[in-house]
Amino acid sequence: MTVSAVTDRDPVICVCFDKRRSDILAEMQRPGATFSKLVDETGVGRKCTACRMDLEMLLGQPLEFQPSMERSDLVGPGLGHSMSDNRNCGFFVCTDEIDTVLCVSNHALPTDKNLQLSTFDYVCDIRSQQGERLATRRGRLEPHGDLLVSMRELVGAIGYGWFILNLIPRSAGLIGNTRPQVLLVGNGWAASYHAQLVSWASKVRSVMVGARDGKTSALFPVLNMELKDAALTVDLYKDGGLVGSRQTMVAADSLAVLDVDALFAAEIERYPDTLFVAVLHSDRPTRRYIAIKHRNGAMSIDHFPNTR
Amino acid sequence: MSLHYIAPFIYPLFPGEERLLRFIVPMQRLLDNHSVAGLDFELNLSTRKWANGTCLRQDDLVLAVRNGRVERPEILLEEKSEYFGYIETEITASIPMFHSVLYEIGYGMITTPMGQASVIEMPKFADPRVIRQIRETGRYSLAHTAAMVDQERNLDDYFLVINPYSKAIVVRLFNSRGDMIRRTVPNNSTLPISLREILRPGLPEAVFLSAPQRVIAYDVRAPFDHPEDCNTVDHLDPFRGEAAFIAGGWKRYIRSTLRRFQFNRRYGLS
Numbered sequence: 001m002t003v004s005a006v007t008d009r010d011p012v013i014c015v016c017f018d019k020r021r022s023d024i025l026a027e028m029q030r031p032g033a034t035f036s037k038l039v040d041e042t043g044v045g046r047k048c049t050a051c052r053m054d055l056e057m058l059l060g061q062p063l064e065f066q067p068s069m070e071r072s073d074l075v076g077p078g079l080g081h082s083m084s085d086n087r088n089c090g091f092f093v094c095t096d097e098i099d100t101v102l103c104v105s106n107h108a109l110p111t112d113k114n115l116q117l118s119t120f121d122y123v124c125d126i127r128s129q130q131g132e133r134l135a136t137r138r139g140r141l142e143p144h145g146d147l148l149v150s151m152r153e154l155v156g157a158i159g160y161g162w163f164i165l166n167l168i169p170r171s172a173g174l175i176g177n178t179r180p181q182v183l184l185v186g187n188g189w190a191a192s193y194h195a196q197l198v199s200w201a202s203k204v205r206s207v208m209v210g211a212r213d214g215k216t217s218a219l220f221p222v223l224n225m226e227l228k229d230a231a232l233t234v235d236l237y238k239d240g241g242l243v244g245s246r247q248t249m250v251a252a253d254s255l256a257v258l259d260v261d262a263l264f265a266a267e268i269e270r271y272p273d274t275l276f277v278a279v280l281h282s283d284r285p286t287r288r289y290i291a292i293k294h295r296n297g298a299m300s301i302d303h304f305p306n307t308r
Numbered sequence: 309m310s311l312h313y314i315a316p317f318i319y320p321l322f323p324g325e326e327r328l329l330r331f332i333v334p335m336q337r338l339l340d341n342h343s344v345a346g347l348d349f350e351l352n353l354s355t356r357k358w359a360n361g362t363c364l365r366q367d368d369l370v371l372a373v374r375n376g377r378v379e380r381p382e383i384l385l386e387e388k389s390e391y392f393g394y395i396e397t398e399i400t401a402s403i404p405m406f407h408s409v410l411y412e413i414g415y416g417m418i419t420t421p422m423g424q425a426s427v428i429e430m431p432k433f434a435d436p437r438v439i440r441q442i443r444e445t446g447r448y449s450l451a452h453t454a455a456m457v458d459q460e461r462n463l464d465d466y467f468l469v470i471n472p473y474s475k476a477i478v479v480r481l482f483n484s485r486g487d488m489i490r491r492t493v494p495n496n497s498t499l500p501i502s503l504r505e506i507l508r509p510g511l512p513e514a515v516f517l518s519a520p521q522r523v524i525a526y527d528v529r530a531p532f533d534h535p536e537d538c539n540t541v542d543h544l545d546p547f548r549g550e551a552a553f554i555a556g557g558w559k560r561y562i563r564s565t566l567r568r569f570q571f572n573r574r575y576g577l578s
Contacts, residue, residue, distance in 0.1 A: 087568075146484070
């Protein structure tokens with residue numbers, strides 16, 4: 001065995017403290033080992049910090065890391081070439097005061113590497129709250145291009161609605177930053193959230209909801225893109241104990257907007273300043289969002305977390 | 309391989325007596341979803357409050373777990389701050405029992421004089437998307453593709469950058485036309501950076517953050533010169549170094565094509 005082969009197999013990770021891959025892994029096998037202790041007690045990653053990412057990659061590898069595509073492996077459309085799933089969905093609000101703009105960006109990173117971006121065709125299907133098709137917009141998103149879709153320009157001040165935006169890759173490249181953002185712009189405020197993959201619709205998700213002076217001011221828009229109605233149960237927990245539960249239906253291909261204060265008026269009156277956990281169960285996969293109204297008319301908006 | 313810990317997670321702190329961060333650590337759910345079942349051991353929940361390079365407070369809470377049941381299934385944590393800062397929470401166990409270093413805690417709530425904003429926690433390290441990105445691009449980068457400022461409407465947009473490490477990090481913020489802001493984020497500090505220098509008024513645009521090391525960043529919408537009065541706190545996305553097409557695997561190809569066909573036809577998405 002040559003010296004270089006040994007070095008390749010057990011490379012120096014931290015030059016400052018002369019720690020090799022095997023040294024790091026041995027440290028992590030010791031009782032009570034944590035990444036923070038490794039850094040604190042051995043000093044690796046603290047002096048010049050250049051190895052911190054290598055440390056993360058090394059320690060992340062056996063746990064979470066899936067190898068990415070090498071650049072030479074990038075392929076375009078063709079038989080046997082599976083297309084990345086980039087069908088995104090979300091809800092929107094269009095009133096006289098609020099517009100919603102879908103924002104997609106297909107830019108490379110500010111990096112020395114020549115990153116190859118894919119060209120995408122897009123199809124945006126825009127629906128009313130009840131599922132009626134209001135508009136369809138199609139086009140092409142080239143590398144280094146942006147896509148902005150103003151919902152109010154397309155459908156007018158219709159109140160709530162929802163959309164599906166499909167980004168179909170047409171050439172070899174990376175997905176990059178093409179995850180769509182949904183921007184709501186009101187009178188003196190703006191808020192945004194990430195559209196999410198249709199395929200990530202789920203049956204159970206939870207979110208924290210804060211009551212303050214007897215109000216949460218929270219709405220739960222719930223989107224059902226299935227062919228059948230969904231039975232939805234909302235459970236409200238405090239300190240791990242169930243304090244209230246409500247049932248409702250979300251019709252097929254529609255968006256229900258639940259008002260948390262109306263749904264749980266008695267429970268919130270009983271606990272006017274607390275942090276609840278709301279768990280939304282549905283018998284069919286649905287998408288859930290949280291919008292919190294502010295006193296000045298502004299909103300905070302987000303999708304529910306992606307894990308239970 | 310089981311581990312003694314999950315990666316520390318971080319929430320931002322906004323300054324002022326009326327700005328309160330509240331979040332719940334779901335200890336039992338963490339054990340149910342993420343650990344070896346039915347064991348007896350001790351869990352340590354350690355929270356450190358940081359601002360301007362200083363650890364202002366550390367609290368440790370030891371919880372007994374018996375037969376897989378933790379004595380307090382949920383822990384509510386609340387924090388205020390005089391300065392922009394962050395709170396870092398770490399969970400360790402007395403025996404190696406976690407399956408993964410990452411766990412999504414869920415949204416916290418930031419109360420302001422005007423209302424509440426939800427905020428998701430960020431892992432201090434080990435996010436597989438970030439690791440994949442670094443391998444592909446050689447650099448740490450985040451993006452927000454719907455940044456917007458409009459002074460006429462008193463609408464500002466900030467990147468709130470948290471450096472939870474012990475050395476200063478220089479971050480660069482770019483728009484797609486190449487305009488740049490360069491700022492140094494001191495160690496263990498939180499810095500709001502207004503994007504107004506690189507954005508055109510009233511137009512949504514993409515803004516990219518680039519740094520030689522990982523940092524944590526949020527997009528914060530607030531009035532001009534008052535980032536503490538945020539109405540929404542959004543996370544940023546790493547550049548995805550994954551391919552738009554994956555070659556090979558006929559089974560995968562046929563399965564994915566069939567699965568999409570019906571849905572795409574129904575919505576006219578092809």
